[in-house]
Amino acid sequence: MxxxxxxxxxxxxxxxxxxxxxxxxxxxxxxxxxAAGVSDDSERTVERTGSLLEDEYGALLDGFETPRTRETGGPLADQRIVVKDNIAVEHLGLTCGSAGFEYVPGFDATVVERLLEAGGELLGKANMDAFAFGPTGEFSGRADVVNPIAADRVPGGSSSGSGVAVATGLADVALGTDTGGSVRIPAACCGVVGVKPTFGHVSTHGVVPFAPSLDTVGPLARSVETAADALSAISDERTADSFGQTSSPSESQAVAADSDETFTVGVVTEFLEECSETVTRGVRSLCGEVESASELELEEVSVDLGSIEDAYLLVGATEFAWYLRQRGLVRGNGSTYARRWSRALREFVDDDGFSDHVAKRVLPSATLDAETDGDSYVAGRLEAEAFGRRLEAAFDRVDVLLVPTLRTLPPERGDVSAHDRLFDVLGNTAPFNLTGNPAVTLPVDGADGLPISVQVVAPRHDDGVAIDCARVFEEIVAESASLEPPALPA
The missing domain is CATH 1.10.20 (Histone, subunit A)
Structure with missing residues (x-):
C-alpha cells in the first residue's frame, strides 16, 4: 500500500x-x-419499464406506452415531448445512441422534471449520434436516422432524432444537447427551429457530458414561439456557472415577450465568406426582404474568425478524453454522481465499446493534450477568449448577429467524416459554444428542395433578445413571396 x-x-x-x-x-x-458508508440511491435496482418506439425515420428509441404526465395545465400542456437519449428519464434506458451501452436511471434529469411541471406529455427518448459525436446524424448505433425532407441528405446531429421527431410531427417539442451545434445543426438540416441558450442558463444535471465547458441543453420545435415556451420551462437563472462565463441573469436572460423594439442586425462578413454560393444567395435574399421591415435594421460587420475552428477541436475532444479517463465522473461539476452509472460506463470503455468515429474524433486532441501537458488545451481556451472579445466588440455596434447555420446545404450522406468536411457543418455553430452566446436557428429559404437556415446570435444572457429577433425573422419569411423554406411533412 x-x-x-x-x-x-x-x-x-x-x-x-x-x-x-x-x-x-x-x-x-x-x-x-x-466513503464506504455513504448511501447511494443510485445503487438500487431500477426496472426498465419502457419499450421501443418504432417509426419509419429511426427517430425514436425507448418510450412509454402512455405518455408520462405530471400536471394537467401549464405552458406546455398538450405538447408531446421527446428528449435526446443522453438525458436521464427514470425507468427508460439511457444508451447515448450506442449499440453496446445501456443504463437505466433511477431519477429524472432536471430538464425533464421541468418539462413535466410545465404540463408536457413525455413520450420518451430520441435517437442520437453515439455519445453525441456528430455532426451529421449518421453515427447512431441504435438505428439509422433518415432526414424526412430528403432521404439522401443527412438529418444533422448529434441530436438527429430530436430534429426528425419535430420535423415529422412525431413530437411537438424535443430536447437536444448542443456542444458544437448539436441542436442547431439537425434543426437546420430538417427545417425546424432550434435554440442554444446561454451557457449555464439551463441545468445539465442528469445529462451525460461531452465537453462540460461547452455543453448546453436546448429545445427544437416547428415555431419560435413553441421553442420559446419550452426554453422558458427548462431555464434556470440560478444555475451556477463553473467555467468562467460569469452568470449574471437579467430580464432578457429568460425568454422575453414580444417586443416592439427595433433590432440592429449585424451580418457577419467572415461567416458568409466561408459559405457556399447557394447558402450565401439565400441569406442575401433574406436580407433583401428585411430591408423593408421596420423592426430590423441591417449592418455589415466584421469579426475575425482567427483559429476558432481549431480551438473547438482542442477544447471539446480533450474534455471528452478527460471524461473517459475518469470513467464517467466530472469531478467538481458532475451532472450526477451515481455509482451504477460510473460502473456501467467503466465496463463499456474497458470493453472497447466506442465506435471508430468517436475514436477518430477524440484521439488527435487527446494525444496532443498528453504530449503538451495540457498546453494545447490552454491554447484552445485562449483562442476562444480572444474570439469572444471580438464578438463583444461587434455587439457594441449591433443588437444581434446574423450567421448562416450551415456553410452548405445539408450534405449528402457519407460526405462528412471525422476529419473531412467537418466544418462545413460545425464551422458556423461551434464558435458560439466556445463563447457561450445564445443562438436561435430557423429556416428562412430553400434551394433544391433543401432548407437554408440562419442563426440569430445575441450577447451572453440576452436569450430573450435572440428569441424576439428570431420571431421577427420568422414573420418576414412567412409573409414573403420569394423566400421558400421546404414544407415539412404534414
Missing part, C-alpha cells in the same frame, strides 16, 4: 518523508471507511 501512495505522491510532485507518507496512508484508510 505504501508503494501505491508513494507513486501517487510522485505523480503529483509531492516530496514527503516516510513518516508523512505513513500519516497520509492512515488518513486515506480512514476516509475509505467513511
Amino acid at each position: 505504501s508503494d501505491d501512495i508513494e507513486t501517487i505522491a510522485e505523480s503529483l510532485a509531492f516530496d514527503l518523508n516516510d513518516d508523512d507518507i505513513a500519516d497520509c496512508r492512515e488518513s486515506a484508510d480512514r476516509l475509505a471507511d467513511i
Whole structure:
C-alpha cells in the first residue's frame, strides 16, 4: 500500500518523508471507511419499464406506452415531448445512441422534471449520434436516422432524432444537447427551429457530458414561439456557472415577450465568406426582404474568425478524453454522481465499446493534450477568449448577429467524416459554444428542395433578445413571396 501512495505522491510532485507518507496512508484508510458508508440511491435496482418506439425515420428509441404526465395545465400542456437519449428519464434506458451501452436511471434529469411541471406529455427518448459525436446524424448505433425532407441528405446531429421527431410531427417539442451545434445543426438540416441558450442558463444535471465547458441543453420545435415556451420551462437563472462565463441573469436572460423594439442586425462578413454560393444567395435574399421591415435594421460587420475552428477541436475532444479517463465522473461539476452509472460506463470503455468515429474524433486532441501537458488545451481556451472579445466588440455596434447555420446545404450522406468536411457543418455553430452566446436557428429559404437556415446570435444572457429577433425573422419569411423554406411533412 505504501508503494501505491508513494507513486501517487510522485505523480503529483509531492516530496514527503516516510513518516508523512505513513500519516497520509492512515488518513486515506480512514476516509475509505467513511466513503464506504455513504448511501447511494443510485445503487438500487431500477426496472426498465419502457419499450421501443418504432417509426419509419429511426427517430425514436425507448418510450412509454402512455405518455408520462405530471400536471394537467401549464405552458406546455398538450405538447408531446421527446428528449435526446443522453438525458436521464427514470425507468427508460439511457444508451447515448450506442449499440453496446445501456443504463437505466433511477431519477429524472432536471430538464425533464421541468418539462413535466410545465404540463408536457413525455413520450420518451430520441435517437442520437453515439455519445453525441456528430455532426451529421449518421453515427447512431441504435438505428439509422433518415432526414424526412430528403432521404439522401443527412438529418444533422448529434441530436438527429430530436430534429426528425419535430420535423415529422412525431413530437411537438424535443430536447437536444448542443456542444458544437448539436441542436442547431439537425434543426437546420430538417427545417425546424432550434435554440442554444446561454451557457449555464439551463441545468445539465442528469445529462451525460461531452465537453462540460461547452455543453448546453436546448429545445427544437416547428415555431419560435413553441421553442420559446419550452426554453422558458427548462431555464434556470440560478444555475451556477463553473467555467468562467460569469452568470449574471437579467430580464432578457429568460425568454422575453414580444417586443416592439427595433433590432440592429449585424451580418457577419467572415461567416458568409466561408459559405457556399447557394447558402450565401439565400441569406442575401433574406436580407433583401428585411430591408423593408421596420423592426430590423441591417449592418455589415466584421469579426475575425482567427483559429476558432481549431480551438473547438482542442477544447471539446480533450474534455471528452478527460471524461473517459475518469470513467464517467466530472469531478467538481458532475451532472450526477451515481455509482451504477460510473460502473456501467467503466465496463463499456474497458470493453472497447466506442465506435471508430468517436475514436477518430477524440484521439488527435487527446494525444496532443498528453504530449503538451495540457498546453494545447490552454491554447484552445485562449483562442476562444480572444474570439469572444471580438464578438463583444461587434455587439457594441449591433443588437444581434446574423450567421448562416450551415456553410452548405445539408450534405449528402457519407460526405462528412471525422476529419473531412467537418466544418462545413460545425464551422458556423461551434464558435458560439466556445463563447457561450445564445443562438436561435430557423429556416428562412430553400434551394433544391433543401432548407437554408440562419442563426440569430445575441450577447451572453440576452436569450430573450435572440428569441424576439428570431420571431421577427420568422414573420418576414412567412409573409414573403420569394423566400421558400421546404414544407415539412404534414
